[in-house]
Amino acid sequence: MEADDVRRAWEANADAWTRHSRAGYDIYRDALNTPAFLAALPTVKDLKGLDIGCGEGSNTRQVARLGANMHAIDIAPTFIRHAEEAEQTEPLGITYRTGDAVSLPFEDDTFDFATAFMSLMDVPNQRAALSEACRVLRPGAFLQFSILHPCFVSPYRKTLKDEHGRRVAIQNAGYFDNIDGRIDAFWFETLPDELRQQDGPFRVPRFHRTLSQWVEMITMAGLTIEQFVEPCASLELASKEPVVADTRIAPMSLIVRVKKPM
Ligand SMILES: C[S@@+](CC[C@H](N)C(=O)[O-])C[C@H]1O[C@@H](n2cnc3c(N)ncnc32)[C@H](O)[C@@H]1O
Structure with a gap:
């Protein structure tokens, strides 16, 4: 793909994704x-940052809001339009641009840090x-970037529930299948039926890579790994938001912080 x-x-997902996530x-x-990502983030106050796939x-x-001077790019112009409108409503000094993660419209050595929240796994050429x-x-x-967890969100995944509807296990298959652009259709889990019918599902191209492939791509890019975080809902959060209770069985996402050597 x-x-x-x-x-x-x-682009086809952007309007509904914006409305549903903002709701x-x-x-x-x-x-x-996001709370786990921000908890792992080093201090960014007064630093110049780039958010990739914003x-x-x-x-x-x-x-x-943590005090960083942010720039951000996304491949879908409609997302950028919604982001710019939010910047007009609440000015935070963020500069948005439409752009592709594999050809960033910036000079070498420009940023003090970069973030990519749940976006790099959606790029066909993650190495680039x-x-x-x-x-x-x-x-x-x-x-610092987060991705669907390569080990626990493999190309075929199902959450198994017991007779009381409690999430008790995660079934995974196809870990070594390097799928390239398979379209997965889904809704946010708690989206009401009328909105499901109105907007249809998101259609997201998937590019699954194994954990060892991610480590290889990171090191080949010249970056060194500093930290892995695997978000797990507390008991309290799992009971308040049952949707995330499956992360007590196995993580849904992996947060990785890497560093460019001096
Ligand atoms: C799951 S969404 C996450 C959006 C946002 N970071 C967040 O956390 O709400 C993935 C985002 O990656 C963007 N994206 C996918 N491929 C991209 C690419 N090659 N370059 C830049 N952005 C890309 C999509 O348009 C989408 O906005």
Whole structure:
């Protein structure tokens, strides 16, 4: 699958994704993944940062509120339009641009840090995206990114429930299948039926890679691994937001912090 096909797919998702996530239906993001990501993030106050694959900008805004001077790119123009509208409503000094993670529109050694929230696994050429991120970081700067967990969200995944509807196991298959652009159709889990019918499912091209492939791509890009975080819902969160309870069985996402050597 080519970058143009990926852009078209995300462009088709962008309006509904923005509405549904802003209405609070992206519970994994809001309740678990973003808080875990921000907890792992080093201090960014007064640093110049780039958010890669920013979507409608919710997470970019969170990083900007920590005092960073943020720039952000996304391949889908409609996401960028929604992000810019939010910037007009709540100015945080964020500069958004439409762009592809594999050819970032920035000079070498520009940023003190970069983030990529749940976006790099959606790029067909992840190796090139990691190399590009490395190129635009200044020596000593870090990239922190989250992806669907390569080990526990393999190409075929099912959450198994007991007779009481409790999530008790995760079934995974196809770990070594390097799928390239298979379209997965889904809704945010708690989205009401009327919105499902109105908007249809998101259609997301998937590019699954194994954990060892991710480590190889990171090191070949010239980056060194600093930290892995595997978000797991607390008992309290799992009972408040049952959607994320399966992360107590196995993680849904992996947060990785890597560094460009000095
Ligand atoms: C799962 S969404 C995450 C959006 C946002 N980071 C968030 O956390 O809400 C993945 C995003 O990656 C973007 N994306 C996919 N391929 C891309 C590419 N090659 N370059 C830049 N952005 C890309 C999509 O348009 C989409 O906004």
